[in-house]
Amino acid sequence: MIPERQVPEPGSALAVGDPARPALRRAILGTLLAAAVFSVFTGPVKQVSVLYDHAPWLDDPYDTAVSFAMFFVPLFAACCLVRVPLCRRSEPLPLARVRDLLRNCRVVLGAMSVTLLTEWSSVASGANQPQWNWATWLQVGLLAAMTALTAGAVIAVYRVPALPRPAPAAASTGPDWLTDAFAVAARYGDRLGPLRRPVLGALSWTESHLAAKVRRHPLWSAAFASVVFGVAVGGFQATREGYLAPATLLVITLLGCGMFAFLAGAGSYIGLVRSGAEVGGGRRRALDAGVLACVGVLVVFAFRNSLWWIVGSRAAVARIPQAYALIGCAAAALFAVVFAVESLSNTHGRTQA
Numbered sequence: 001m002i003p004e005r006q007v008p009e010p011g012s013a014l015a016v017g018d019p020a021r022p023a024l025r026r027a028i029l030g031t032l033l034a035a036a037v038f039s040v041f042t043g044p045v046k047q048v049s050v051l052y053d054h055a056p057w058l059d060d061p062y063d064t065a066v067s068f069a070m071f072f073v074p075l076f077a078a079c080c081l082v083r084v085p086l087c088r089r090s091e092p093l094p095l096a097r098v099r100d101l102l103r104n105c106r107v108v109l110g111a112m113s114v115t116l117l118t119e120w121s122s123v124a125s126g127a128n129q130p131q132w133n134w135a136t137w138l139q140v141g142l143l144a145a146m147t148a149l150t151a152g153a154v155i156a157v158y159r160v161p162a163l164p165r166p167a168p169a170a171a172s173t174g175p176d177w178l179t180d181a182f183a184v185a186a187r188y189g190d191r192l193g194p195l196r197r198p199v200l201g202a203l204s205w206t207e208s209h210l211a212a213k214v215r216r217h218p219l220w221s222a223a224f225a226s227v228v229f230g231v232a233v234g235g236f237q238a239t240r241e242g243y244l245a246p247a248t249l250l251v252i253t254l255l256g257c258g259m260f261a262f263l264a265g266a267g268s269y270i271g272l273v274r275s276g277a278e279v280g281g282g283r284r285r286a287l288d289a290g291v292l293a294c295v296g297v298l299v300v301f302a303f304r305n306s307l308w309w310i311v312g313s314r315a316a317v318a319r320i321p322q323a324y325a326l327i328g329c330a331a332a333a334l335f336a337v338v339f340a341v342e343s344l345s346n347t348h349g350r351t352q353a
Contacts, residue, residue, distance in 0.1 A: 012094065013093055013094050014092060014093040014098060014163070015092055016089070016090060016091065016092060018093075023156070023161060024098065024101075024160050026156045026159075027102070027153070027157040028084065028101055028105060030149075030153035030156040031077070031105040031109060031153045032077060032080060032081060032084075033149060034108075034146070034149040035073055035108050035112065037145070037146055037149055038069075038073055038150070039070070039073055041142045041146060042066060042069060042073070043070035043071075045139065046066060050135060051135045051138070051139060053135075054131045054132060054135040054136045055128065055135075055136065055139050056123045056127045056132070057119045057122040057123075057127065057128075058128045058131070059127065059128060060301075060302050060303070060304070060305065061118075062118050062119065064298060064301060064302035065114060065115045065302070066115060066119070068258050069111055069112065069114075071233070071255075071258075072111055073111050076104060076107050076108050076111070076262075077108050079177055079270065080104040080105065082180060082181050082184055083100070083101055083104075083180045084101075085184050086175075086180055086183060086184060087101070094175060095163065095164060096271070097175055099163070100177070100271035102157065102160065102163075103270045103271070104270040105153070105157050107266045109153055109154050109157065112146075113150060113154070116146060120143065120147070123140060123143070176274040177272045177273070178215070178273050182203060182206075182207045185203055186200060189203060214273055215274070216275070218275040219287065222264050225259065226256045226257075226259040226260035227256055229255060229256065230251075230252040230253065230254075230255040230256030231252055231256075233255050234248060234251040234252035234256075235248065235252070237251060246321075250320055250323060253327075254298060257295075257297050257298060258294065258298055260290075260291070264290075265291045281348060282343075284348035285338075285339050285342040285348055288347075289334070289338035289339040289342070290335065292338050293330075293334040293335040293338070294331075296330050296331065296334040297327045297330055297331050300326060300327055300330040301323070301326075304318070304323065307326060308322065310326060310329060310330075311325040311329065
């Protein structure tokens with residue numbers, strides 16, 4: 001993660017002509033360019049067997065990182081892109097939005113960096129080497145290009161001057177991603193001619209009803225979105241590849257865990273939703289433990305071939321039931337350890353937003 005640098009100066013917005021704004025613009029545009037190239041040459045290439053079957057990162061643990069990055073990098077890049085139209089050169093920029101955009105860049109670049117390092121590790125270790133051919137070197141060349149773009153974006157984000165810290169009131173009431181998404185939709189809805197009134201009416205109803213419920217129940221909303229994502233993407237993959245029911249449920253579970261970890265963890269960090277709901281004490285510790293358990297499930301699954309001994313099996317004979325046992329043990333152990341450590345250290349002892 002790129003370090004976040006701030007100075008304790010009160011304020012609520014970056015003024016027009018602030019010297020930090022050009023550097024901020026370069027950082028955001030550089031991140032979006034790197035994410036666009038990454039998305040184009042990761043997800044689609046993975047679906048082309050003549051290419052991906054010869055990739056050094058074809059198998060786990062490398063493939064797990066690629067499989068999740070192909071969804072989450074474009075998703076969080078889109079979250080960043082939605083807010084960019086509201087950053088006009090002729091208007092002050094709310095510091096809360098600027099902070100969220102920079103954090104969004106860090107999340108996107110962090111996910112890309114982990115994936116690229118994973119892919120370079122597979123190249124260095126000679127993984128899947130019997131299948132290497134011209135397609136391998138084509139993908140390595142693309143990998144080098146994506147690495148260069150990502151490195152440039154990381155440098156651009158790091159070079160953004162230290163920003164004033166938002167005043168406490170501005171930080172808590174500043175626009176979140178949900179607010180900005182409706183604002184952008186309303187702005188373009190004004191240009192729809194005869195469809196303007198019904199479209200704006202639908203947006204107004206959605207914002208006052210659906211968005212209000214999301215803000216009241218952000219964690220339940222994240223859980224629901226994760227289940228929908230897992231069922232939609234996992235169901236499509238299972239149908240296309242002919243999975244049986246147990247394997248389908250495993251794919252849905254893994255995808256849902258990954259999405260919940262991103263929405264509850266990274267989503268809070270980048271300001272997807274600013275909710276009035278407060279989470280503290282034991283509930284907050286349980287949330288932290290749950291998010292880390294979801295991340296741990298993915299890591300354990302990626303390295304499962306080295307961990308089957310935990311459930312008394314081995315790679316040659318392990319099947320879906322053993323996979324459930326392995327990730328279940330990992331999730332339970334991680335949840336218990338994180339919850340116990342935070343409880344003993346009285347982390348989140350006071351109620352926090």
